[in-house]
Amino acid sequence: MLRSMYAGISGMKGFQTKLDVIGNNIANVNTVGFKKGRVTFQDMMSQMTRGAQGATASRGGVNPMQVGLGSQLGSIDNIHTQGFRQTTNNPLDFALEGDGMFVVASELGPGNTLGGANVAYTRAGNFYLDEAGNIVNPQGLYLMGFPAFETGQNIVVTDDENDVKINITLDNNNNILAATDKDGADISDNIAYNGGIFTIEDDSGNIIAEITQDTNGKMTAVNGSNEPIELISEATVDYNTNPNIASTLTIPESAQSFSIQANGIVNYIDEFGTVRVAGKIAIANFSNPAGLQKAGSNLYLNSENAGYTGLVEPETDGTASIVSGALEMSNVDLAEEFTEMITAQRGFQANTRIITTSDEILQELVNLKR
Template sequence: MLRSMYSGIAGMRGFQTQLDVVGNNIANVNTTGYKKARTTFQDMMSQTTSGASEPTNVRGGINAIQVGLGSQMGSIDNIHTQGNRQTTNRVLDLALEGDGMFIFASNVDAPEDSATLNTAIDITDVNLEYSRAGNMYLDQNGYIVNANGQYLVGDNPAGGNAGIIRIPENAASFSIQGNGTVNYIDGEGQTQVAGQILLAKFSNPGGLEKIGGNMYRSSVNDGMVSNDVEGYPDLIVPESDGTAAIVSGALEMSNVDLAQEFTDMITAQRGFQANTRIITTSDEILQELVNLKR
């Protein structure tokens, strides 16, 4: 069989994957905190017909003669550039301006006692996930959670421990500062601190694994940055160590560029069509060879 036919099949498979990625990007153009994906390609191993030879006294050197065997998927990269900010004027809508991610914990034994504002957690015993989506809510016990019901991880004002943040029932109002400090007005009109939101920072955010629901999971290649939070070196205070500031009353939208995605979709479609033409042409050549016997 002709090598060109298998090269065409490899090309079609790659462009189909690219169309899958482009389609997912377009589907998430309005998804809060979504980071677009990008496909790259690599050539496959080439078949060497003859190797290179060095120059001699009577003739010059000769380059190797190789025939390529098609293309393959090189990588699918997650591009963690800053998305556009959309103002909502809702206190619990939080956008990150800069590097970093919110930290969310699940499987937390959160007390329902209204007198307990902050619950210290051992982050080695809970499931931690990360996200740029900052649409937060208060559950029935006053804890700050995300749309999936996972607890937002912060700093316990008692000191030294990570914890989950709770707004008391008698709070007249509350606010969130750029450094993550959550303040509330108590029943006597005094300003109190409910806790401080902490962030995670990664030197290679593209190494995080998408797990759906706007969430990411840590991997061995994410390059989590450590700092000096006592007992929890992976947690960073906002606006410190080059970490993002928190903007209350806004959301970070998707960083998908529709113009770029439509352009990529067109080029992928044409590339797919060109590879089908290679297969058609190879089939016609094979048909001519079969007809030689007639």
């Protein structure tokens, strides 16, 4: 039988696979966080009909003569370029601007370590709160982050005319670590603490503000005339950013509101009006994200060729920043996919023509004897 016929068959199989990948890309043109695929081809082995010969004193060299036996798949690549950003104004929609992936898990290992088949990675940032206040993805997997530890409080006090502005930083034992007025001058010596009340005086001994903290931790402030003045209380925190340690991110049911910053910090305002931190979203970094294995449901699994380097904080080590209220959409370009579809269709068509032409030649050979 003719070698061209089998070469045509190999070409048809390859373009069928290319169309499969194109079809999957187009089907996921609106899939959140989807990364398109690409097919490349390689030539198959060649049959040697004459080997190469080197030059001699009486004649020049001769090139080899080989007949190719068709084509084969070279690779099916995942193209991890940035998808376009779609604004949703949903605070639990996160878009990654840059490299890295969200980490989701069904459970954690001993000591809150990540490992095993329960961990997956995704660029799809459509998250939700479950009944316990945990941030989860549509499959119920927990979004992983770095745990936060409160080390104290930062208090800012001002009146309506901005005549009084005080910044006080406390540790967990209510010891004053720093205190400044609106001009940045140190006023630590002008503050006294007694029975849950911070009394701030001016240099003349006049009371300019009193801050009261109740047993629940709620703080209120009045000026020297016992009139309420505005107070903002914010917890100061530290993070465990061990690249192998993670935790769930939980918003308490009693929280009045929450927000997510570009550096991954998840803040919420508790029932007493204090700004607290639930943790910091962790980003998984890969030197070769194309080496990740697709697992369906917008999830990827680590592989030996992905180059996983551990968890990092957003906006560090070249990783992405987080945009709350937006989603990263698919990076599929329909114009490109339709062009590739035409190429694949014509390639398939040309290979069928090779087979029909080869068949006609065989028919002529059969007809030699009549």
